[in-house]
Amino acid sequence: ETGVTQTPRHLVMGMTNKKSLKCEQHLGHNAMYWYKQSAKKPLELMFVYNFKEQTENNSVPSRFSPECPNSSHLFLHLHTLQPEDSALYLCASSQANLPGLAADEQYFGPGTRLTVT
Amino acid sequence: QQQVKQSPQSLIVQKGGISIINCAYENTAFDYFPWYQQFPGKGPALLIAIRPDVSEKKEGRFTISFNKSAKQFSLHIMDSQPGDSATYFCAASGYQLIWGAGTKLIIKP
Numbered sequence: 001e002t003g004v005t006q007t008p009r010h011l012v013m014g015m016t017n018k019k020s021l022k023c024e025q026h027l028g029h030n031a032m033y034w035y036k037q038s039a040k041k042p043l044e045l046m047f048v049y050n051f052k053e054q055t056e057n058n059s060v061p062s063r064f065s066p067e068c069p070n071s072s073h074l075f076l077h078l079h080t081l082q083p084e085d086s087a088l089y090l091c092a093s094s095q096a097n098l099p100g101l102a103a104d105e106q107y108f109g110p111g112t113r114l115t116v117t
Numbered sequence: 118q119q120q121v122k123q124s125p126q127s128l129i130v131q132k133g134g135i136s137i138i139n140c141a142y143e144n145t146a147f148d149y150f151p152w153y154q155q156f157p158g159k160g161p162a163l164l165i166a167i168r169p170d171v172s173e174k175k176e177g178r179f180t181i182s183f184n185k186s187a188k189q190f191s192l193h194i195m196d197s198q199p200g201d202s203a204t205y206f207c208a209a210s211g212y213q214l215i216w217g218a219g220t221k222l223i224i225k226p
Contacts, residue, residue, distance in 0.1 A: 004160070040126065042216040043161075043206065056213070090160050103149040103210035108160025 002026055004109035006091050012115045013081065021076040021112045023091030031097035032074040033106065034066060037088040048097055049074065055097065081116045088113050119144060121209050123217025131225050136194040138220045140207035143188065147209040150183065152192050155204045155219075164205070165192070197224045 004025045013019050025032060034046040048056035049068040063085075065077040074091055092106040122141045130136045140150075151166035167174045167181045167190065174181045180193040194201055202224045207217040 040218060042121070042218045045213070048213075092160070097212060099212055101212055103151075103212050103214060105151070105163045105166075106214065108162065110158060110160050 004091060004093055004107050006089075006109035006112050008112060009110065010113045010115075012117060013078070014117055015081060015083070017081075018077070018079040020078065021089055021091075021114075023074040023076075023109055025072055025074075025091075025093035025107070025109075027093055027107060029093040029095055029107070030071050031094045031104075032068060032071070033092040033094075033097070034064075034074065034076050035090040035092065037090055037111065043090070047076075050097055078114075081114075083116050086114055086116045119215050121207060121215050121217045123207050123220060125220060126218070127221045127223070129223045129225060130197045132197060132199060134197050134224075136197045136201065136222055136224070137191055138205055138207070138222070139189065139191045140209075140217050141187075141189045142209045142215075144209070144211075144215075145188070146211050147215075149210040150181070150190050151208050151210075151214075152179075152181065153206045153208065155206065161206055194222075197222075199224045199226050 007022045030051050032049045036044040046060045047066040052068050063080050067075040088111040090111045091109045094104040094106045152164045153161035154164040155161040165176050165179050169185050178195045183190045204219045204221050206219050208214045
């Protein structure tokens with residue numbers, strides 16, 4: 001596997017379900033991100049991890065819970081979601097993402113298309 | 118002040134024509150301006166990027182024009198091809214990327 005991989009690619013879940021999205025990067029990067037992509041809207045940054053530590057949480061509802069066990073893996077745990085949470089969830093990675101450092105290219109996975117029924 | 122405004126929302130161009138997508142920002146502290154290209158079923162991928170010390174950057178058929186005083190930058194795709202049909206996102210950054218809403222580009226053969 002190369003680049004950034006995400007599983008599953010598609011997920012349909014009921015509002016009472018619990019599920020998890022998985023992301024793995026094979027690029028040796030130290031920063032990983034979760035984004036939400038909705039049609040005709042800017043990408044919404046949800047969480048950022050640097051060296052396994054969460055450095056950004058953009059006021060994301062607690063029904064989304066990230067986990068970063070190491071620099072290569074990132075999870076997004078989902079529970080009691082709402083229909084408006086249906087979207088494409090993208091994972092990305094970069095060398096690092098810290099104040100004072102110049103922004104770096106982000107490498108994206110193909111996303112998980114989530115539908116909440 | 119953290120917004121990046123992108124236009125148009127969608128664009129149809131004939132094969133061989135020039136595609137132009139525009140973005141405007143407000144935060145003068147931004148110092149990195151990338152463009153990402155996204156094909157259906159894929160995540161965005163970096164296409165070309167510019168820093169504000171230059172007014173233009175060209176890579177093949179793709180050119181970024183940057184106007185620091187107007188706080189605007191644009192992507193020009195010369196000799197547009199059907200394979201360029203995709204969604205294009207501009208972004209601006211200090212260290213955190215602020216994204217535009219995207220432009221869906223269709224190149225008609």
